[in-house]
Amino acid sequence: MPDRTKLLYDDIGFAKVDCHRLLRRGFPEVIFGKGKTPAQIIEIAKKIISHHGILLVTRTEKKVYLKLKKLYPKIKYSESGRIIYYRDSKAPVKKGTVVVVTAGTADIPVAEEARITLELMGNPVEMLYDVGVAGIHRVLDKKHILESASVLIVIAGMEGALASVVSGLVSRPVIAVPTSVGYGASFEGIAPLLTMINSCSPGVAVMNIDNGFGAAYFASMINN
Secondary structure, eight states: OOOHHHHHEEEOSSOEEETTHHHHHSSOOOEEOTTSOHHHHHHHHHHHHHHHSEEEEESOOHHHHHHHHHHOTTOEEETTTTEEEEESSOOOOOSSOEEEEESSGGGHHHHHHHHHHHHHTTOOEEEEOSOOGGGTHHHHTTHHHHHTOSEEEEEEOTTOTHHHHHHHHOSSOEEEEEOSOSOGGGGGGHHHHHHHHTOSSSSEEEOOTTOHHHHHHHHHHHHO
16 A cells, blocks of 8 residues: 555655645645755755656745756756746646736846746746836836736735736736835835735735745636
């Protein structure tokens, strides 16, 4: 008889690696790098790759990437997104496109985390940078791109109004991501978070502050 516990998770002492998540959720366990030592990340990563041939590590440092690259030469790292990613085979490509929209250039690191997650999960992605409401003609000029999406991720700091504006322009679901970008009264993302939660435009789902990964994961599930 097979060891059922071994099939469900792999116990390596300091972590129990979820081997079953690909079957349940359609994508393997993702490592949240912050708070873990490089050695811990590497040991968890080795288990995930051995089971699935896929790896995604969010909120991590280049030194971790450089150590993993010695083991897996094809592994990649985005410095702006602070994300390590690897796939030993191409993901099945989904039909719909996810459009990732940022209010400002300072929101790009969160957008980069979203983009890489989306692409690793097999989603065609189009990026639309720096179209915030301070110059609303910029986003209106790109309405044809917004309308081409199956689902949109809208990333904004400051007051976070862009998600409501985009949702009011299109018939597609919008996933809003508040960022910690802004002056003091934005309270490191609390102000845009509240704006997005209080959106008067229907069809807006809201992620936690700076959570590009979570937005991408949800968008990919919708795009399935």
